[in-house]
Amino acid sequence: MNLLPITAPASLLDAHRLDPEAGGWGFRVDHAVATTAGDTYVLTGLRRYRGHAAGSADPAEQNFGYQLITRHGADGKPTATAVFGQAAPGGGPTAVPERDGTTLAVLPDGAVAVSSPPGSTHLLSAELDEVLASWPMSWGWDNRQAPGEDPFAASIAVTPAGRLLCMTSEYGLSNWAGAHANTVAVSEPGSALGPGPKPLLRAIATLDARTGRQSDADSYAHVRYGDGPVGRDNRPSPSLTEALSELTGTSGSLHGYLDSTMTRPAALGEDLFVVPVFGKTYRSSNRGQEFSFALVDDRGMLRGRLGGLHLREDSPFTGFDFTVVADPHRARAFHLNRYGLYAWSADGVLRARMSTAEKPFKPLVHFALLECTPAGELLLAHRKQHLLLRVPVPQDLDDLGPAVETALKGYGRERTVLKKQYEPVNWLWSDRAATVNHL
Template identity: 85%
Template structure:
């Protein structure tokens, strides 16, 4: 099966009497990952808002907002769903709060990590029936030190050797309030994340080095540089903001890298990583604004950028598609935005570009790129039809365009088969077969 439905538990829809034909509800697909055995985990958000629902005690009238992790077996069948973010009607409060920009990772021992900004990480069992551990982090205006503010990472990517490539956040940056993702860090091979085990992360890159506002409490023991916790001046230097400004000749420019942001790093292998960095976002059009997919090694050296992209013609700011994914086993990286699908080799050379202006690839504008599986498949989520398309990547990237065109041509046929099986209404795929685990 190359097409999977992104489902919602039937019992939740029944409890809330959600009418798919009515307005006010939405299903958001955040991320997906796959195991080496071929199982797939999909992270989504299901919510409803009704202007007249305030104060109602009836679940059929109340607003709700859940996050869902659904496990699909190798045949594509949903077999288990974890429900969290708020209490299921009649249940206890959720042990996992709803997270912002959440992503998944399959850890070497099979546990599923869900990480979200600014730095919260929660571990679930492979069957999604247990919450194994939690490390929460508040945004800052509600900052609490001690056991209630014990973060791990805002995102985790696992390298082939089992290293954890992480993005972590800091307080006290420049004149910003709250916590912001600012550090790229890696664990050492053989260290594990689990109940009672939080490995040391070695910082290899800082996005923004303006830390004059930091205090002694704005550091965490597990994120270290030069044998001490990262904080104030103890950090990798120069910052990515400074290094990319110098590399691109944009130092001091209004449209340079000052006040830039970064998204989840991807791994080319165990010692080379891609860090997506984007210039400041303005209220007006940002097409043409600076961005870089920076190549950073595990010693923190900036090795250049993924090449071949035009600031305007290939801008990820249209639609805000900032995700880069990688296949570390074949040293490939991929990016999809409203203008095309792109693929690079580990030397940063652009090997394939499929423009959405060309007829065979126009449907790509309806998809978001989520991940690349251990088997070398791209996971693409349809933004409106809530289906997950798996696209096999050939070893030779010169053949990728043919593989993508073939997958897009087969999409309609497989979608018809799933519609006969599930009978979705308004592209809401209801499932009553998977085991549901409220957390």
């Protein structure tokens, strides 16, 4: 089957006596990654909030917030689930905090890296039963890092040769409080992330160069440029903000790249990466605001952008769909937003566009694009029905439209089969077969 149920452990639902028919709870899908062997790890969040329940001693009434990672075997069945974010009823404190923006990466040795803004990384065993190492970074609005912080990365992607493509954060940028994602860095060939010393990361790009408030205390020894840590003026130049402003002719424009943000970089190849950069978000409508899916090589050169997008007609600001995924084994990139699904070759040429205004592709507005697998499949999560759809991508991107149409047509049929097996209530799919590990 090309459809997987995105499940929650029945034992956790039982412990909190969660009634899917009642209100006050929510379930979201954050990310998913797959291994070359066909296993799939799905990261989700499960919460319940009742304003009157803060002091209740009854687990059935208490508010809670967990994150879950569920491993599915090659046959699609859940085999193990890691639960973290808070202590489970009757359990000890959690080793991994819950964080918005968390993403996963499967490392070459099979371990699972869990990274979240502004720079925390936790390393889990492939079986999801052990925390192998942790490098925490607090989420606060102070202008300086907290004592004892030992961060690694806000996100990690893995190149075909096993190098780590990372996004890291900095304090003391412009007039912002707290730490912001600002650096794109890669590990050296042959280095590994595991218990013990962290591998060095070589900075290849920074988003914002306004670092006048930084001090030596705002740098990290493992994120380096040249002979020293990234900090103050020791960083790749020009910044992405400056380079994209020059490329697009928007320097000094109110709707340019000043105060822009970036999301998780994706590996388009061993030495070519996609860095999504988005102009400042305003409280009013942002449709038409500047954005670029920048192409950056491993020497830090801006090689252009993924092309063919219209600032308004293809705007990712509608729905805030800012994810770009890539297939480094076949050198292609993909993006899905409320207006369409897009595919590019490594030279940045738009090869396919499936508009959600067209009948066969209208269902795409209900899906979020999570990742591309080593086998070349797109992983799409239904926003409400909590199902993971695999879309095999043809070798020729010109054939992607028919492949997506076929997958969408088969969705309802495969969903019916799964509903008979799992009997979900309000699209909450519970599972009792997988091993549950509270981390």
